Amino acid sequence: MKLLRIPAGPGRFTAASALMGRAASPTIWLVAPLLMVMSVGFDLPLIVMLGQSFVDSAGLTLVHFREVFEASAYLKVLASTFRIALITMAVCVLVGYPLAYWLRRLPARWQLVALAMVVIPFWISILVRTYAWIVVLGNAGIVNRALLALGLIESPLSFLYNELGVIIGTVNVLLPFLVLPLFAAMLKIDEQLLRAAETLGASPWTVFWRIFFPLSVPALAAGAVLVFILTLGFFITPAVLGGGRVPMIANMLDLFVNQMPNWDLASAISAVLLVVTLALFAVYLRLTRVGEPA
């Protein structure tokens, strides 16, 4: 069945397959159950929520959005979320690129071990991975005790319940999202190109910056955008490692839904976050398409 492969894409089917396929497989009816569940259970709630952000007792209005963008308290949370997302993205790029580059040259067996060390944490609950940092970074945690023992500091540094702790936790959770696709893209870079440059007299430095790095940029940019998008929606890590002192957009939503209900405001904030996420995701899709061979 491998040898005789016929193209079975849309529009390229044979008459027989068209007859058989249509007669025997009610394809559209197979999609219908899930389509119904998704429309009623997912799309409709989202649309209703978006609608709510534009409506108040007097009819259509933008008043909720004005509230979000005029109150300094909300603006501050928006700004700090974007700042944390930017820093997280930058750290992931700076730390993830060398890792992916190093992975690429490892001998096959070690590569498998190293990749497992990237993939395994990826599949462990984010809650668990965030929780562990409390133990590692606390005042009596291993990092502080090691620094104290080495005489590098005199009193424990506070890593937790501030922006630094949130960023460390977020980078730890999101790094695989950048490293894995970047590594896959690096493997696709043609080794012959690098060797050709070397034969022509380029130094390893030049080969890297003029040939290798530019070829890896689309995947790097795509990974960076992905990390940025995911950080914007982070809820668990700021709640646990920020201890309520580093509110991000998602925690603000939690506040306006679960603690001091203000549904209109929550809808408007969700709408803003949704639009930003979708816009950036479009950028991400574009970047991943650039990275693919035409």
Added chain:
Amino acid sequence: MMLSSLRQAPSTHFSAMPPVVQFNRIVLALCGIGVLIFLCLPVLIVVPMSFSSSTSLRFPPEGFSMRWYAQVFADPRWVRAMQTSLVLALLSSTLALVLGGLAAYGLTRGRFAGRMTIQSNFISPLIIPSVITAVALYFALAHIGMLGSFVGLLLGHTLLGVPYVVLIMSVAIRGFDRRIEQVAFTLGASWFTMARRVLIPNLLPSTAAAWIFAFVTSFDEVVITSFIAGTHETVPKRMFNDLVMQVNPSITAIATLLIGVSLALMALAAALRRTKLAAPPSAPEVRPPVQLLRQQP
């Protein structure tokens, strides 16, 4: 799934490297190893801590004991949370598998308009921040008076599992030779007979993998659950609530149990995927980043 496809490492070793290059390589290796340790640190810390015999959260743990596990299993609230988590994950992943599997077949084999749009819609819960989904579901369920109901919770978890099932099953079905299905039809099989006797047995590894992905996603889910679950308590939800309040050593035992469940299931999925490597390579790969998108934090 990544592991197997990435194994062909470029094995160029440039001969006669100048010392500077050697030095750069050592620096690079140290960076790489440092980052790997950073990635694995949480797991390396939590698991040994859960066997500590002391009440302090110091690392390295002092003494060995199972007291935190004993404490967890003696607490009826944790046991009930485990039951809820398990039932919820089983039901939602099965529901996602059935609905998503049928839809994946329809989308892959069908030739109707709007397939791409529908597929994007099915995958969107993976891309939209789960806190937005949580808020939207909260409002919708509140409107119809079902906030805090098990059915609402089941819906939320099913939505999150659907994208994995649709992605994995679409790839699997596309890779399956269509003519084998047609032979079954020519021999007089109905669609359901064909699916039961031809398609499912052949796609069993992918089906199991899809089910496992959906299961793990539901089993680890926190955000939607803490918004809409009401009085229902799952293990991650209770762990999250306890963490925000105060840090209690028995949480290390819970964390280790969660790690164990995820890793055991993922290892199973990886093993199943390996057996599937014999499938025709014609299946266009799902772009890795989308496939890798996990449940959102």
